[in-house]
Amino acid sequence: MDYRLYYSPGAASMAVHWMLIEMGIPFDVQLVDIDAGNQRNPDYLQLNPAGRVPTLVVDGAPRHESTALLMLLAERHPEAALAPVPGSADRAAWLELMIYLANTLLPAMRDWFYADVDGDPAGAAGVQALARRRIEEACDQLDAGLADGRDYLIGGKLSTADFLAVVIMRWTRNMPRPALGWPHLARYIRGLRALPSFIELNAREGLTEWRNQDD
Ligand SMILES: N[C@@H](CCC(=O)N[C@@H](CS)C(=O)NCC(=O)O)C(=O)O
Structure with a gap:
């Protein structure tokens, strides 16, 4: 399974990035600087016509919507047990x-x-x-x-x-x-x-606000 996450630090992509780190699976990342307006670059609009982050390219196909991406990853990686299985009590x-x-x-x-x-x-x-x-x-x-x-x-x-x-x-x-x-x-x-995955996520996205040591 092949994943490339287009993300901007602290954006909706952060939830997907966190899940990928928590699962410990291989993936690539590509920064889209939304403060610089790079979500409207023609190359990125080809992947995500709405000009939003995240985009997760899954086995070559660009997919969108952070919530859907989390649910999709849970379905594709049942071994990670990050969602209750169909039919279960929760x-x-x-x-x-x-x-x-x-x-x-x-x-x-x-x-x-x-x-x-x-x-x-x-x-x-x-x-x-x-x-x-x-x-x-x-x-x-x-x-x-x-x-x-x-x-x-x-x-x-x-x-x-x-x-x-x-x-x-x-x-x-x-x-x-x-x-x-x-x-x-x-x-x-x-x-x-x-969680170690949250600490790692902040380090990888270069975020230094809103960590436990900050308040
Ligand atoms: N419903 C979308 C929302 C995506 C969204 O609005 N992302 C923001 C960042 S959190 C964005 O791309 N902003 C740049 C813009 O709208 O120009 C999702 O959950 O993926």
């Missing part, structure tokens, strides 16, 4: 959470960061206000789910949901209410950030 909760993160939280994050680019700048403040409400509601919901002291979101073990949730939580760090302000979420995040 499968429904996993599907529900993956879709919730993709369908509710990721679009709200997009709106928070890109309101003035994706839409009319004159309406950006209103879009951001609604996005912030949705993001904080999601933090409430995740925090409530973690109140029983669990270390992982689903099934008592690390799964794709944790990669995605923690990377999204990282994006709240400069928002008015960062995720670390929710008590159960904070304990959970610190546990996940202690």
Whole structure:
């Protein structure tokens, strides 16, 4: 199996990058500097016509959407056991959470960061206000789910949901209410950030913010 991840440090690609590192399988990476606008280079648009990261080239075919990529990798690498298998007790909760993160939280994050680019700048403040409400509601919901002291979101073990949730939580760090302000979420995040794969991920992406030693 052959993988090449097109990524930008700290972007949605980070969840996929984390999973690839955690699985310990061979893969290549290619930096797409979105601050420099390189996601709109013609060569990259051939791979990803929307001009977004991530793209994961899987056995020569470019594939998109971070959530779908996490689910695809879990399916292609059952030995890594990073998703409950079909028919198992935790499968429904996993599907529900993956879709919730993709369908509710990721679009709200997009709106928070890109309101003035994706839409009319004159309406950006209103879009951001609604996005912030949705993001904080999601933090409430995740925090409530973690109140029983669990270390992982689903099934008592690390799964794709944790990669995605923690990377999204990282994006709240400069928002008015960062995720670390929710008590159960904070304990959970610190546990996940202690994983060797997360530490390695930050090193490989050159990220020096939002690590356990930083707060
Ligand atoms: N739903 C997509 C969202 C991808 C996305 O919006 N990526 C951002 C970075 S986190 C991006 O490519 N931004 C550059 C741009 O839109 O120009 C996914 O989850 O993969």
